[in-house]
Amino acid sequence: MNAMIEQFVQTLAAGLTAGSLYGLTCVGLAMIFGIMRVINFAQGDFMMVGMYLAVWIAARLGGVHVFGAAAPFIAAILVAPVLFMAGSLLHRLLISRTTGLRAVGLSGEGHQAQLILTLGVALILQNGALILMGSSPVSIVSKLSSRAWEIPLLIDEDSTLFLNQARTISALVSIGVAFLLFRLIRQTGIGKSLRAAADNPEAATYVGIDVTRAHRIAFGLGAAIAGVAGALMVLSTPAQPFVGTDFIIIMYAGVVLGGIGSITGAFWGGMVIGVVQQLSTLVLPLQLQNAMVFLVFVLILLFRPQGLFGRTVERA
């Protein structure tokens, strides 16, 4: 019985840490989808770029002893402005041509063009990484990845909860970044303009909001968050050019699960996926871990088609 309790607590902890990171990736996607209504196929590849950038930055910070074990997390934060600028530039040069007010005249409100464009960006990023970085996986080798905080469970002498230090810190940073983003959207002028642009771009224009700029900020923020999430993941998942494809389905599942258009919902959608993915191993063979995620996904959509948070709670 004690062994079962230990296994449950350990699995739940693994689900919460994985879920926090999934949640952050989903928030990045929801920023772009919720505000701009753009289905961004390149989101997983922004994550991949974040991973490579973090490895590069951490290698340079690693030489400076003052940063020590914190180097990977500082690198993750430094990835954000780089990807924000890259995302904004990408929006200015390409994405803006198929979105916002420019999309009014396009067939299907520009959605087909957006799909093809973001798919093209994804392919360019993947193959560009293959040319520049090669196919060998790279990672940040940190002692934190193989160290745990051991918390006695007090049910017997042996039972211990192992909290992997790298994953736990990554999860806390993810929650922190997601929280800051929520504050930005709810309590700042930029957030207000983002919400207005999301709710009704035309009406927002009438009241003097620069919708294109709002979209540019949203796209930059979405890319930056994906980059930070990737940078936090690279401690446990090595970077390789096609790593983004492993996560893109989870991102979309999280966004739909949380409620399309809801950024808070996207975070909780990712969290649910992480927890279900891990807890399912207690009752089902390990091989069905991901199948269980999509079973829960289907069940939630069956009984609550608008997702966990829907549009009624929050829109952007």
Added chain:
Amino acid sequence: MSITRRNLTKLAAASTVVASSSARAQQPAEVVFGLISPLSGPWAKSGDLSRKGAEMAVADINKAGGIKALGGAKVRLAVGDCGDSPEKSKNAAQRLLADEPNLVGGAGAYVSSFTLAVTEVTERAGVPWFTLSYSDAITSRGFHYVYQTSPTADAQAKAALPTLLALAKAATGRDAKKLGIVMDNTASPVSFTKGLRAGGAEALGMQIVVDETFTPPLSDAGPVMQRVRAARPDVLLLLPTAVPDIKLTLEKMNEIGLGHGKLPAINNGGPMGSPDLLRVVGPDMLEGVMFITATWGLKGMEALTEEFRRRTGEPWITQDSLSNYAHMWILKAAVEAAGSTDREKVNAAIKVMDDPEIAKFFPGGRVKFDEQGHRVGASLVIAQWQNGVPVTVFPIDRAVAQPIWPGR
């Protein structure tokens, strides 16, 4: 001259002499050997290591005077990239044959499913082909031009566990009784462990106390390794095939106090000894981890290993490099024996070959092939990560280090 039987006989004799002297005069300036290897995609590093081994062999052959039976003709290596799929592998083989009509023989293509595709093409063209791939299917199709220098997956599975148990006993003085299995559900681990579950482990006096199979990629190794910790096996067959999963499982083992050889973990396949893995995982994680492979840096080939390091910059010689180094030398020996670049003659020479010198590149057996194309007596190597380097610990007569088996 009237056409009589006598005149025809004279003409035939004369033309034979002319053809013979013409053949001597037209001995090939170069002899083309082929290599098909994954030089792009997820297996690119292994493909690159294969290429480096084959290139070094060709350079050594040419430095030693080329093919002496053909007047010192030099060998040229033609390389094809089989990418990341059987389809691309088949195309690479077709392209290589089209570009190199004088191809004498070749080697490749690392991943078993790629080798199966490549050899469908080379067999039809009658090109003798060598491979280090493990799949039993490669040499069970009744082909006549395909040769497998590694022990097959089935043979490895049968030989591995008794070997490991013997190694454990030699190192610790006691028998290992409890076996753990953690693997992904890809073809190689599935075939490797099939026999163990079907009574193989029991027959060796071992009980499987934990048996976990996952679909890659693994999102968190915690729950899996926690079960290993609870079951406390004496030996763990740790068989993930993807680098991210290897990293996660090893990190978790260290985290819960089972790393550094405390719980002996054994993988099968050369990728576990890849220099790339060291870069991603770090030496601490890998310390004590063992893997089974067809050949590795063996005692008696220190000079070759050192030369390989010097020429390629790689930190050590791997199975990929070493096997393909040997494959080129086998092809060279066959061309020498045949005295010709004719594929049929070269293939006939391979079929009767029994070369003790080239056999030294492998841990056991001979460079002699049975009717199906298996290398006779092919056996396995067990290597172990010690101080950031994977070193051979079995077979004992070719080992370069003692195994670490500290127990718990």
